[in-house]
Amino acid sequence: MRKTSLGLLAATALAAAGIATGASAQDVLKIGAASAQTGGLAPYDGPAMEGFKMAVDEINAAGGIGGKYMIELEIIDIRSDAAQTAIAAQELLDGGINVLITPSDADPSFAAAALATEAQVPAFSPGASSPTLPLMGGDYMFANFPGDNVQATVSASWAIEQGFKNAYILYSPDTQYTTLPLYFSDVFAALGGTVAGQGTYVIGQQDFSAEITKIKALDPPVDVVMTAAYEPDFPAFVRQLRAAGITAQVIGSDGIDSPTTFSLGDAAEGVVFTTAGHPTPGSDLEAFFAKFEEVYGRPADTIFAAVGYDLMKVIEAGVLAADSVEGAAIRDAVAELEDVKGVTSAITYKGTTGMPVRQVTLIRVKDGERELVGQPSPDPALVPAPRMQ
Amino acid sequence: MDFFLQQTINAVSLGGTYALLALGLAIIFSIMGMINFAHGELMTTTGYALMFAGLAGLPFVIAAPLAVAVAIGTAMLMERIAFRPVRKGSPATMLVTSFAVAVILQTLFQNLIATRSQPVILPDALAQSVAIGDLTIGVNQILSITITVIILVALNWFLKRTTLGIAMRAAAEDFSVARLMGVRANAVISGAFAISGALAGAAGVLWVAQRASVDPLMGFVPVLKAFIASILGGLGSLTGAVAGGFALGFIEIFLTAYLPEDWQPFKEALALGIVILLLLVRPNGLIPAFNIGREKV
Numbered sequence: 055m056r057k058t059s060l061g062l063l064a065a066t067a068l069a070a071a072g073i074a075t076g077a078s079a080q081d082v083l084k085i086g087a088a089s090a091q092t093g094g095l096a097p098y099d100g101p102a103m104e105g106f107k108m109a110v111d112e113i114n115a116a117g118g119i120g121g122k123y124m125i126e127l128e129i130i131d132i133r134s135d136a137a138q139t140a141i142a143a144q145e146l147l148d149g150g151i152n153v154l155i156t157p158s159d160a161d162p163s164f165a166a167a168a169l170a171t172e173a174q175v176p177a178f179s180p181g182a183s184s185p186t187l188p189l190m191g192g193d194y195m196f197a198n199f200p201g202d203n204v205q206a207t208v209s210a211s212w213a214i215e216q217g218f219k220n221a222y223i224l225y226s227p228d229t230q231y232t233t234l235p236l237y238f239s240d241v242f243a244a245l246g247g248t249v250a251g252q253g254t255y256v257i258g259q260q261d262f263s264a265e266i267t268k269i270k271a272l273d274p275p276v277d278v279v280m281t282a283a284y285e286p287d288f289p290a291f292v293r294q295l296r297a298a299g300i301t302a303q304v305i306g307s308d309g310i311d312s313p314t315t316f317s318l319g320d321a322a323e324g325v326v327f328t329t330a331g332h333p334t335p336g337s338d339l340e341a342f343f344a345k346f347e348e349v350y351g352r353p354a355d356t357i358f359a360a361v362g363y364d365l366m367k368v369i370e371a372g373v374l375a376a377d378s379v380e381g382a383a384i385r386d387a388v389a390e391l392e393d394v395k396g397v398t399s400a401i402t403y404k405g406t407t408g409m410p411v412r413q414v415t416l417i418r419v420k421d422g423e424r425e426l427v428g429q430p431s432p433d434p435a436l437v438p439a440p441r442m443q
Numbered sequence: 444m445d446f447f448l449q450q451t452i453n454a455v456s457l458g459g460t461y462a463l464l465a466l467g468l469a470i471i472f473s474i475m476g477m478i479n480f481a482h483g484e485l486m487t488t489t490g491y492a493l494m495f496a497g498l499a500g501l502p503f504v505i506a507a508p509l510a511v512a513v514a515i516g517t518a519m520l521m522e523r524i525a526f527r528p529v530r531k532g533s534p535a536t537m538l539v540t541s542f543a544v545a546v547i548l549q550t551l552f553q554n555l556i557a558t559r560s561q562p563v564i565l566p567d568a569l570a571q572s573v574a575i576g577d578l579t580i581g582v583n584q585i586l587s588i589t590i591t592v593i594i595l596v597a598l599n600w601f602l603k604r605t606t607l608g609i610a611m612r613a614a615a616e617d618f619s620v621a622r623l624m625g626v627r628a629n630a631v632i633s634g635a636f637a638i639s640g641a642l643a644g645a646a647g648v649l650w651v652a653q654r655a656s657v658d659p660l661m662g663f664v665p666v667l668k669a670f671i672a673s674i675l676g677g678l679g680s681l682t683g684a685v686a687g688g689f690a691l692g693f694i695e696i697f698l699t700a701y702l703p704e705d706w707q708p709f710k711e712a713l714a715l716g717i718v719i720l721l722l723l724v725r726p727n728g729l730i731p732a733f734n735i736g737r738e739k740v
Contacts, residue, residue, distance in 0.1 A: 263453035264699035290654040317562035
């Protein structure tokens, strides 16, 4: 929490400086973040808000958005809990914020979405990837990550290109995000692959021996296993899968873009997953990671830091286009944004329902490091419609 | 048949871990009439001990017993600092105290160690398996089954053959009379916490060996499972806790193994449904404590 209050202090001090130089009080963009700084979503929201704060500090140091609007940021920890998200969001909205940041998962974000819509304050989730979030969350809810259905299209197309024919998917009905393999299953089947079976798990289940025995009993054996499980489920699953002697290709998604995945040794070797970007030499992302290390004195260990940074860039572009800090005006401007230059990718909201169009990256775990597999553009005709449930 | 055998091994392995956890809860309940919801945090402590031992370069064979020792120490400290002052309080007071201890420990882990989950370095052998005929048994599973058996045998010996063990059994039957016979309350309760810490530590090592990471809130799921298992087995009954743990393991594994695909999303609900049905038939649990409902402490 100390970091938060320091950031807040810095933002307030800068805002005060802004006032001193003649800017009026209403020229402040108040951003409130109901963010999971602790608990299960902390591996995503923690770095996301670190990146976000970097962007805020940079913009404020340069005199505010368009030299006009200073940014004030307040972060409340929601401990990865949906009920806490609603409480924190209400508190922030009552405090008169112009923009709300919700947690990096669709489910707690839903709890805040209705409140934001009612208050006509645009809400953004840094890392939520369920395409249903902006659809069910209302006009004021935006996502900021490649959608689950788009990620699944990219990974399923890649699997087919690699010659894999027989897939098994493991999903959890507990959250929207963990049902991503169902999109994979649709695309994989549409491209001529066979989905030999699907298993479910409970988040936090830990023991996957029963599911794995079922995978092993499949005849013919599967050559690819796809899951959107993340910590602590994914490490447990992949270790037990390899221990059982199953050598099929494992495909995951953005939730496993975390240091644990790269520290699993042999078990995670060769795992391929979709995420939001990769620091190729000379790229903006590489420069961002270098800067992150300069600011925080340690490397950013996931893409989520960059995703948080990009989210602030999107909000900046929205405020610039609207030339206002009024919630409804920002919302309308963001909905028309095209090709906002982020460090991970160009980001477009125009023509979408609030799920941005942006690049998807395929990464392979190799010797405990990330290896770029590709950044293919998915075939729009293949992308499954959001699965409403 | 192979499929069935393999799933049975899976169930024994999972059930064994649940049994260790449920035993840890039961041993405290049998003596103090308290469910210790901070039991999960003892596992988390074990996990962090393993993590730090790994970072310090200690081999797993040394790190694991060390981690269990840390859990025993933490459990005894927990009793001395938090539970002894409220020992004469109502069961509700002790229950709330245990929740408070759990939350305080979680917050300490978050603030002093890390909010995010930390990788634990484990020997590669733990991620391997042994083939016996058509069966594949994970080293992890072998470890889990072996440790469970050793602990159950050792605990049985301890409770039946040692003075402290006999005193603990006496205290579980009737604490007041046991004290009249010269059994020292502090020693018995402290001993019960030490054993419960050892059980949590052993279960914690097995749990972490499976997931290879540790986070501040990791104790929640296992303590919940242990709670279900000990209720199913019969609260306060040690044999009941073991039976409940294995029963829960078997129910979970076999539902996953044989439930049709369309029903899979409901397996957790079905498992709890079966537990409720069993409790309807046997309201005091599978093997109830014979002195159920008697005043404790």
